[in-house]
Amino acid sequence: MVFAGRRWRVTDTPTRLRDSIWAAPFEESRGLYGWRFQATDSDCQSLVFDVFQDADGWHVHHTYD
Template sequence: MSAIDIEHELTIWMTDDIPTRMFYAGRRWRITDTPTRLRHSIWDQPTDGHALYGWRFQATDEDGATYVFDVYREEAGWHVHHTYR
């Protein structure tokens, strides 16, 4: 079995610099817990000398599916690093 990375469009809306909702994989999501800021030290990918910052939060879509997301921001925009069910 091999892992396949699929990149989906990700848009995050913030209130007072904290994520409150997002659009990801064609679905609208509400942030349903208190987001945790993630620092550079947790990322397991190369950062090319740039400091990464991101968030971990639980989000629920319109159908009631709930996941935990680790997201990070780069120059090109927001990306999902991991999701947890």
């Protein structure tokens, strides 16, 4: 994955996210879902990512240190 100009590699088991973490109610989000996973870059920095897919492709919703 490329994020913020750096390449990241998933380094743990992704967890599927359901509508409960998104701001919009499930009915409005039309089945919005995503994944949470840890990824590490070439400098060994790791972040946790929340990503979601919509009609335009995959998007990073939030990152955690």
